[in-house]
Amino acid sequence: MRRFPSSRGVSLAVHDYGGSGRPTLLAHATGLHGAVWEPFAAALGDGFQRWALDFRAHGHSIVPPNQPLPWTEFGEDVEAVVDHLASQPGQFLGIGHSMGGAALLLAEQAHPGTFAGLWLFEPIALPPTPRQEDRPADLAESAARRRESFPNAAAALAHYSAKPPLNTWQAAALAAYVRHGFAAGDDGAVHLACRPADEAQIFRGGRSHQAFSRLGEVHCPVVVVCGEDLLTPPGAIAETIALALPHGSLERHRFMGHFGPLEAPRTLAASVAAFAATLG
Numbered sequence: 001m002r003r004f005p006s007s008r009g010v011s012l013a014v015h016d017y018g019g020s021g022r023p024t025l026l027a028h029a030t031g032l033h034g035a036v037w038e039p040f041a042a043a044l045g046d047g048f049q050r051w052a053l054d055f056r057a058h059g060h061s062i063v064p065p066n067q068p069l070p071w072t073e074f075g076e077d078v079e080a081v082v083d084h085l086a087s088q089p090g091q092f093l094g095i096g097h098s099m100g101g102a103a104l105l106l107a108e109q110a111h112p113g114t115f116a117g118l119w120l121f122e123p124i125a126l127p128p129t130p131r132q133e134d135r136p137a138d139l140a141e142s143a144a145r146r147r148e149s150f151p152n153a154a155a156a157l158a159h160y161s162a163k164p165p166l167n168t169w170q171a172a173a174l175a176a177y178v179r180h181g182f183a184a185g186d187d188g189a190v191h192l193a194c195r196p197a198d199e200a201q202i203f204r205g206g207r208s209h210q211a212f213s214r215l216g217e218v219h220c221p222v223v224v225v226c227g228e229d230l231l232t233p234p235g236a237i238a239e240t241i242a243l244a245l246p247h248g249s250l251e252r253h254r255f256m257g258h259f260g261p262l263e264a265p266r267t268l269a270a271s272v273a274a275f276a277a278t279l280g
Helices: 034-044 071-085 099-110 134-144 153-161 171-181 196-207 238-244 265-276
Strands: 002-005 011-016 022-027 048-054 092-097 115-121 182-184 190-192 222-226 248-252
Touching: 002 071, 011 034, 011 071, 022 034, 022 071, 022 099, 034 048, 034 171, 034 265, 048 071, 071 099, 071 196, 092 099, 092 265, 099 115, 115 265, 134 196, 153 171, 171 182, 222 238, 222 265, 238 248
Parallel strands: 022 048, 022 092, 092 115, 115 222, 222 248
Antiparallel strands: 002 011, 011 048, 182 190
């Protein structure tokens, strides 16, 4: 694991999964961390040079309690990692899930040409429509009530293995989430690295950024990918996002929900490989 500085003095953790070929950055969803991409990165194979970051307030990228967490700064985290990895501009492939997809869009909008292409699974780039106003608030309330501590990592893993939606994940992804998503405390218990209050704040800010209104500024090829659940905002708006992008396309996959990259990493890694083969 490597560390790079980002804005507001944040130190970002970056997981290096090796490989050669096209440099590739994997960006995780709210409340998770970069290591959940381990099965996905393995499925991509060594033909990709693979890194996965822990966004600020997630995993090993710790911030002080009560620090503001605007979504624009998640875009700045992406920019910081790309800059410090010192790859040639426009060579990176961005792979983003949920909030991570929005962060990649924000980074490309701030600095056009950062990415050769973007593969985004249900990115949180919400249009300003009132029918979805309550969803971020509901998610924030759930996050604020999330169980923060367990007696040990084994207890945390057993808890999530029996509870939706994490029980749908591939076992290796869930094990990686617990392994890197908890820190041992002085009390002998393990505690969530992404504090429930921070996760709730992030969900509340899901409508605060302008990624959707600026989709026309993203000129690299983008594949917007979604599962079969069209009743929740991320799945319902995937086609709208794809149509708003100058070079966007939509790809639907059955038998997976919003956590598709963690449920079916081999299937979706094959989708990424097919997309990457089309990039110059």
